[in-house]
Amino acid sequence: MNINEKLSTLKYNKDKESHLTVDNEICKQCNDRVCTHICPADVYEWSEETDSLIIRYENCLECGACKIACDKKNIKWRYPSCEHGVKFKNG
Amino acid sequence: MENNKIQVIVIGAGPSGCASAITLARAGKKVLLIERGDNAGDKNMFGGAIFTQQTKELYPNFIEEAPIERAIIQHQIIMLNDNDSIKFSYKTNSNEIPNSYSVIRSKWDNWCVEQAIKAGAYFAPKTLVKELIIENGKVIGIKTEQENYYSDIVIIADGVNSLLAKQAGLRNEIKDSDVTVNIKEVFKLPKEKIEDRFLLDSANGAGAKILGGPLKNMFSMGFLYTNKETISLGIGISLDDLKKLKMKPYDLFEKFKSHPSIASIIKDAKIIEYSSHMIPEGGYNSMPKLYKDGVMVVGDAAMLVNNVHFEGTNLAMLSGKLAAETAVVAINKQDFSSKNLSLYGKKLKESIVIKDLKTHKNSVDFVKKHINTITELYPDLACEFFRVLHNASNEPKNEVYRKFLFRILKSGVIFKSIPLGIFAMEKCIKR
Ligand SMILES: Cc1cc2nc3c(=O)[nH]c(=O)nc-3n(C[C@H](O)[C@H](O)[C@H](O)COP(=O)(O)OP(=O)(O)OC[C@H]3O[C@@H](n4cnc5c(N)ncnc54)[C@H](O)[C@@H]3O)c2cc1C
Ligand code: SF4
Numbered sequence: 400m401n402i403n404e405k406l407s408t409l410k411y412n413k414d415k416e417s418h419l420t421v422d423n424e425i426c427k428q429c430n431d432r433v434c435t436h437i438c439p440a441d442v443y444e445w446s447e448e449t450d451s452l453i454i455r456y457e458n459c460l461e462c463g464a465c466k467i468a469c470d471k472k473n474i475k476w477r478y479p480s481c482e483h484g485v486k487f488k489n490g
Numbered sequence: 491m492e493n494n495k496i497q498v499i500v501i502g503a504g505p506s507g508c509a510s511a512i513t514l515a516r517a518g519k520k521v522l523l524i525e526r527g528d529n530a531g532d533k534n535m536f537g538g539a540i541f542t543q544q545t546k547e548l549y550p551n552f553i554e555e556a557p558i559e560r561a562i563i564q565h566q567i568i569m570l571n572d573n574d575s576i577k578f579s580y581k582t583n584s585n586e587i588p589n590s591y592s593v594i595r596s597k598w599d600n601w602c603v604e605q606a607i608k609a610g611a612y613f614a615p616k617t618l619v620k621e622l623i624i625e626n627g628k629v630i631g632i633k634t635e636q637e638n639y640y641s642d643i644v645i646i647a648d649g650v651n652s653l654l655a656k657q658a659g660l661r662n663e664i665k666d667s668d669v670t671v672n673i674k675e676v677f678k679l680p681k682e683k684i685e686d687r688f689l690l691d692s693a694n695g696a697g698a699k700i701l702g703g704p705l706k707n708m709f710s711m712g713f714l715y716t717n718k719e720t721i722s723l724g725i726g727i728s729l730d731d732l733k734k735l736k737m738k739p740y741d742l743f744e745k746f747k748s749h750p751s752i753a754s755i756i757k758d759a760k761i762i763e764y765s766s767h768m769i770p771e772g773g774y775n776s777m778p779k780l781y782k783d784g785v786m787v788v789g790d791a792a793m794l795v796n797n798v799h800f801e802g803t804n805l806a807m808l809s810g811k812l813a814a815e816t817a818v819v820a821i822n823k824q825d826f827s828s829k830n831l832s833l834y835g836k837k838l839k840e841s842i843v844i845k846d847l848k849t850h851k852n853s854v855d856f857v858k859k860h861i862n863t864i865t866e867l868y869p870d871l872a873c874e875f876f877r878v879l880h881n882a883s884n885e886p887k888n889e890v891y892r893k894f895l896f897r898i899l900k901s902g903v904i905f906k907s908i909p910l911g912i913f914a915m916e917k918c919i920k921r
């Protein structure tokens with residue numbers, strides 16, 4: 400089962416704007432881009448084409464791991480505004 | 491509520507926040523419990539099972555009245571190697587009250603909030619606390635997306651990420667070695683199938699901890715709980731190991747699920763939900779400052795988890811209750827200073843919360859140091875032992891024994907087990 404199928408089991412209410420933001424200039428200098436492989440929802444992806452970090456914030460599970468994992472402390476992390484984000488029925 | 495001012499504000503309606511709110515309400519104090527989810531529990535995930543002792547102290551009738559799934563009477567430890575597995579299974583058949591019950595957070599947390607409301611607490615769901623209002627170093631209220639609220643005391647119960655404990659200056663950035671990232675899937679199965687697979691009768695359930703195999707040589711463990719008509723299965727891995735792994739956590743989980751001994755448990759079961767949440771695993775050494783003027787921090791926000799015994803909700807409930815008792819004293823004295831709130835620190839120290847965290851102060855570091863022995867060598871040798879015992883080949887038995895003994899000696903397991911023995915002894919005698 401791939402990650403998109405996993406995420407499709409969840410109920411989301413997409414926020415108007417991203418609750419996860421980064422300074423892309425810092426990401427450009429980042430070697431291992433750890434956010435792109437530790438996230439359980441595959442929110443982050445590096446785009447060689449645009450030389451920037453793609454953030455699919457609407458898939459976020461609000462676990463908080465990326466904020467701690469980024470060694471450059473480059474992720475401005477907050478919760479989605481109320482009534483938005485993910486909802487677990489069977490947590 | 492006059493001018494948006496109340497005696498106590500509790501932020502977060504998980505086990506710790508609900509414990510604070512109900513304790514304050516029962517003592518006749520005015521308390522506002524705030525939760526960012528549309529309903530309590532919507533944002534939460536755990537294993538999981540709640541523990542009878544601390545739950546009953548807060549909610550005496552929970553067994554009869556609360557939405558519990560199954561009484562956990564069977565506890566298993568499953569060790570995997572690459573293909574095989576070995577299982578220790580303990581089942582209690584006594585008539586004593588079971589010591590834990592599986593629950594689903596969206597139902598459980600909601601029920602706890604209902605009890606707090608019945609006791610007189612105010613509840614504000616769909617409300618995100620954006621920051622604390624701090625004046626001259628004293629916490630005097632909170633800012634939400636809608637309006638500001640003021641109180642004599644704020645109890646921070648906002649869970650592992652606790653942005654608010656950090657803002658209050660109670661804690662620093664969390665280290666990646668101090669948390670595990672956990673993912674869980676919930677599988678739907680007919681009730682009878684669950685009971686057949688775990689040899690249970692109805693209403694009773696099983697819990698399991700799983701190590702080795704796909705999770706070997708990292709600080710990682712699988713967990714399983716049976717609910718009424720679902721099985722919760724997941725893995726946790728420390729964030730520093732996950733960073734090194736270069737494998738996505740859900741791919742590791744898929745690998746784990748494809749181990750034959752795990753695959754058979756969830757055979758033909760449909761996944762109904764995927765989720766993720768962190769556990770604070772840093773223990774005693776990662777605990778923040780617990781209070782300052784006008785504020786106390788409880789539960790996961792204070793990193794109060796006993797990761798050796800998988801106890802979280804009970805320590806959350808206990809710390810929430812002790813903070814509330816302290817708030818009652820402070821309100822009666824009208825003194826909300828750090829000096830007066832130090833009673834909370836004292837109460838925690840005298841309780842199992844700090845005593846147990848202290849006992850296991852160095853346990854995670856120790857396990858990490860011996861991770862290969864625990865997650866690879868032991869499962870390998872244990873599986874090998876059973877293979878030797880039951881393999882009716884044409885080889886004479888003394889030849890088979892000799893080979894196995896040689897394997898044991900060569901593995902160095904005896905030598906490697908000495909520190910583990912000493913470590914366990916220390917835990918018994920050290921005070
Ligand atoms: C995979 C996993 C398995 C576990 N298994 C077990 C188990 O079997 N048994 C056990 O006892 N423990 C278990 N635990 C640990 C247990 O879940 C926690 O210790 C416990 O939930 C902590 O309770 P809490 O109230 O402190 O925090 P939480 O339960 O995290 O509650 C915090 C609440 O605060 C709310 N909140 C956060 N920020 C804000 C804000 N700014 N404004 C408003 N609301 C906010 C959240 O929405 C949430 O409802 C497990 C944990 C995990 C992740
Ligand atoms: S790890 Fe941090 S700095 Fe690196 S790419 Fe991700 S967000 Fe940017």
Ligand code: SF4
Pocket residue numbers: 419437438439440441442458459460461462463464465466766
């Ligand atoms: S909070 Fe968790 S799920 Fe959300 S982006 Fe960060 S790591 Fe991914």
